[in-house]
Amino acid sequence: MSTETQPGPGISGDDSLEAAHEKNRRVRRALFGCAAVTVVTTVAIFLVLFDNAASYFFGARISEVLFDGDSFARTITFTEFFTGTRWAPDHSTPAHGVLPIVWGTLAITIGAAFVSIPIGTATALYLSEYASTGTRNKLKPVLEVLAGVPTIVYGYFAVSFLTPVIVDGIASNVVNPAGTLLDSIAFLAPGLLEPAAEAMMGVSVGRYSLLAGVLVVGTMTIPMVSSISEDAMQAVPDDLRNGAYALGATKYQVSTRIVLPAAVSGIFASYILAVSRAIGETMAVTLAAGFNANLTANPFAEIMTMTAYLVSMARGTSAVGTVEYQSLFAVGLLLFLMTLSMNLLNDWMKRRYQEEYR
Amino acid sequence: MSTKRETEFLADVDLSREKLVNRLFHGLLVIASLFGLVMLVLLIADVIWESAQAFSNFDIDIGNFLTGTSSSRAGQAGFGASIIASLWLMALTAILAFVIAVGCALYLVEYAPENRTTRLIEANLANLAGVPSIVYGLLVLALIVNDAGMGSVILAGAIALALLVVPIIIVASIESIRAVPASVRDGSYAMGATKWQTVRRVVLPQAMPGILTGTILALARAIGETAPLIMVGTMLHATRYPDGPFASFSAMPTQIYSWTYQADRMFNGLAALGIVVLLTFLVVMYALAGYLRKRYEADGGSISNV
Numbered sequence: 001m002s003t004e005t006q007p008g009p010g011i012s013g014d015d016s017l018e019a020a021h022e023k024n025r026r027v028r029r030a031l032f033g034c035a036a037v038t039v040v041t042t043v044a045i046f047l048v049l050f051d052n053a054a055s056y057f058f059g060a061r062i063s064e065v066l067f068d069g070d071s072f073a074r075t076i077t078f079t080e081f082f083t084g085t086r087w088a089p090d091h092s093t094p095a096h097g098v099l100p101i102v103w104g105t106l107a108i109t110i111g112a113a114f115v116s117i118p119i120g121t122a123t124a125l126y127l128s129e130y131a132s133t134g135t136r137n138k139l140k141p142v143l144e145v146l147a148g149v150p151t152i153v154y155g156y157f158a159v160s161f162l163t164p165v166i167v168d169g170i171a172s173n174v175v176n177p178a179g180t181l182l183d184s185i186a187f188l189a190p191g192l193l194e195p196a197a198e199a200m201m202g203v204s205v206g207r208y209s210l211l212a213g214v215l216v217v218g219t220m221t222i223p224m225v226s227s228i229s230e231d232a233m234q235a236v237p238d239d240l241r242n243g244a245y246a247l248g249a250t251k252y253q254v255s256t257r258i259v260l261p262a263a264v265s266g267i268f269a270s271y272i273l274a275v276s277r278a279i280g281e282t283m284a285v286t287l288a289a290g291f292n293a294n295l296t297a298n299p300f301a302e303i304m305t306m307t308a309y310l311v312s313m314a315r316g317t318s319a320v321g322t323v324e325y326q327s328l329f330a331v332g333l334l335l336f337l338m339t340l341s342m343n344l345l346n347d348w349m350k351r352r353y354q355e356e357y358r
Numbered sequence: 359m360s361t362k363r364e365t366e367f368l369a370d371v372d373l374s375r376e377k378l379v380n381r382l383f384h385g386l387l388v389i390a391s392l393f394g395l396v397m398l399v400l401l402i403a404d405v406i407w408e409s410a411q412a413f414s415n416f417d418i419d420i421g422n423f424l425t426g427t428s429s430s431r432a433g434q435a436g437f438g439a440s441i442i443a444s445l446w447l448m449a450l451t452a453i454l455a456f457v458i459a460v461g462c463a464l465y466l467v468e469y470a471p472e473n474r475t476t477r478l479i480e481a482n483l484a485n486l487a488g489v490p491s492i493v494y495g496l497l498v499l500a501l502i503v504n505d506a507g508m509g510s511v512i513l514a515g516a517i518a519l520a521l522l523v524v525p526i527i528i529v530a531s532i533e534s535i536r537a538v539p540a541s542v543r544d545g546s547y548a549m550g551a552t553k554w555q556t557v558r559r560v561v562l563p564q565a566m567p568g569i570l571t572g573t574i575l576a577l578a579r580a581i582g583e584t585a586p587l588i589m590v591g592t593m594l595h596a597t598r599y600p601d602g603p604f605a606s607f608s609a610m611p612t613q614i615y616s617w618t619y620q621a622d623r624m625f626n627g628l629a630a631l632g633i634v635v636l637l638t639f640l641v642v643m644y645a646l647a648g649y650l651r652k653r654y655e656a657d658g659g660s661i662s663n664v
Contacts, residue, residue: 020552020554020555021552023552023554024552024553024554027554027557028465028469030461031461031462031464031465031468031469032465032469033461034457034458034459034460034461034462034464034465035461035462035465035466035470035479036479037458037462037524038458038462038479038482038483038486038524038525038528039478039479039482041486041497041521041524042482042485042486044497044501045489045493045494045497048496048497048500048501049493049496049497049500051500052500118390119390119393119394122386122387122390122391123387123390123391123393123394125387126387126388126390126391127391130384130387130388131391139391139395142394142395142398143394145398146394146397146398148578148579148640148644149398149401149582149637150581150582150583150584150611150636150640151582151584151585152582152584152611152614152615152618152633153401153405153582153633153636153637154401155615155618156405156614156618156629156630156633157400157401157404157405159618159626160404160408160618160626160630161400161401161404219393219394219397222393222394223394226394248371250376250377250379250380251380251383251384252376252379252380252383252384253376253380255383256383273488276488279490280489280490280491280492280493281490282490282491282492282584282585283584283585283611283615287615287618287619307490307492307585310492310496310585310589311492311585311588311589314495314499314588314589314591315588315594320504328496328499329496329500332492332493332496335490335492335493336489336490336493339488339489339490339493340485340488340489342488343484343485343488343489344485346488347481347484347485
């Protein structure tokens with residue numbers, strides 16, 4: 001609502017009017033400055049990540065080359081980075097293949113999507129089509145609380161409940177009788193932690209597992225799916241529903257054949273948002289899924305996501321200028337680009353569905 | 359198709375089957391909807407259970423826990439220094455984020471022309487809201503902690519948190535500034551007020567309850583954030599009270615993280631107690647925001663609707 005109406009000139013008619021206009025202009029510039037800060041933030045993220053990541057790949061930061069006259073010397077090739085299958089920049093025999101931690105992130109994200117998408121969509125359908133106003137008013141705040149719980153609490157929940165009770169329960173009661181996975185679990189459980197893990201959990205699943213990470217991240221992204229999908233479903237005009245009901249359709253038919261297809265781009269937008277959150281999620285996956293860069297789909301294995309790598313490096317406070325420090329920014333840049341593309345896709349989807357019914 | 363009577367023209371539709379499918383689907387949706395509820399109940403029950411376990415298994419002095427500083431020895435570890443650090447973080451974050459966010463919202467609603475720059479700023483806001491919090495931590499680590507040489511201090515953490523919550527406060531502020539009726543502005547202009555006088559004395563006071571509600575909710579998000587603070591470089595144990603913006607620190611969530619990470623069961627129990635304290639802060643803030651919203655009947659969006 002940009003009202004360009006300036007107050008009419010000279011009701012009071014004195015010289016202070018010019019001063020007032022001058023003040024208006026100054027305020028306008030200051031407020032524009034505030035708005036510009038948000039753009040500067042994005043630019044700064046790009047520049048800082050690129051600048052530092054450059055020293056990981058080329059041995060010198062772009063700023064150092066520009067201002068101090070350093071020269072680039074290729075240290076880690078893109079081929080090694082993108083196709084190598086071992087990630088251990090801090091190891092005595094370093095390896096710089098980013099695939100294992102990208103895989104860790106994808107495994108968590110895909111797994112979490114299998115939890116949050118069906119459950120979130122079903123919840124949205126229930127709230128939008130089936131639930132009475134009273135139930136709706138009670139259930140929605142609960143979901144908002146689910147979204148408001150800090151991620152560190154989810155991480156704690158994973159460590160103290162999900163892993164010992166659910167994951168270990170599945171492992172010992174369902175998988176172990178089958179037998180095949182038992183050895184790999186015992187092998188993957190980190191030797192140092194095993195006594196503590198056994199004392200805590202009774203049996204043999206390690207302290208960390210992909211499955212626990214999937215469950216917590218899936219749970220915490222349910223509200224994103226359900227809340228935004230429900231908004232999209234609510235935006236479907238009642239005329240469409242009533243038309244179907246007039247033809248004798250049941251609620252099930254209206255839900256699945258009218259509402260879902262009509263709201264599909266809004267619902268997809270919510271999926272993309274949930275996926276984007278899962279990619280960037282840090283504390284829950286760090287505490288639930290662990291720190292072992294592992295190219296495995298075994299749900300009981302410890303894996304490492306990109307965010308978990310960032311946390312593990314920051315915890316060790318690696319010195320500025322070391323390869324470990326620089327690798328933070330290479331991974332951070334990749335993470336940022338992944339979520340950025342998701343966000344752009346989400347934005348595009350949202351605009352599509354808003355156009356349809358307005 | 360067996361038509362027994364002519365009137366039964368929908369006889370090929372098995373009505374009882376359709377109704378059964380509908381009921382089954384209804385049941386399925388109810389069960390799925392309860393999943394979130396069940397997880398929330400489990401989560402809260404787990405934290406309470408673990409806290410109770412900690413009390414019964416270990417000799418925990420609640421006074422020392424609430425006021426003491428942390429320690430690498432579980433028996434002496436307290437949460438007080440982390441609480442103080444979190445309060446410092448919140449205050450600094452609020453100051454930094456509020457000014458920029460409200461300024462940006464005012465510019466976008468009241469001043470911005472309809473041009474490419476404005477569209478860029480708006481699109482960028484949507485993008486910023488989706489940047490993972492850990493990336494803000496990484497940005498501050500490189501730019502402020504190391505390049506500017508500030509070190510891992512509270513102010514650096516507050517800058518990371520402020521960058522994180524600015525988009526949230528902006529969205530809430532834009533909503534409540536837009537909700538101020540145009541007639542109120544016109545009335546002010548009719549009295550001969552300038553644009554800035556109108557904005558400052560008429561629009562802002564009316565929009566303020568909504569803006570404050572949004573700010574409190576954003577701060578509630580900030581107080582629970584762990585990842586950016588770990589990236590900025592918090593201490594493993596909050597071994598002394600922070601004495602200002604330039605003190606090193608471990609805030610509530612980072613202290614909980616480092617306790618959860620320990621193998622020692624007593625530390626895990628302390629983490630549960632820490633979570634209880636953190637959640638208490640959150641409940642108070644959500645209640646305050648809810649009270650403000652009710653009292654001024656600002657029809658803002660839902661909490662998750664950022």
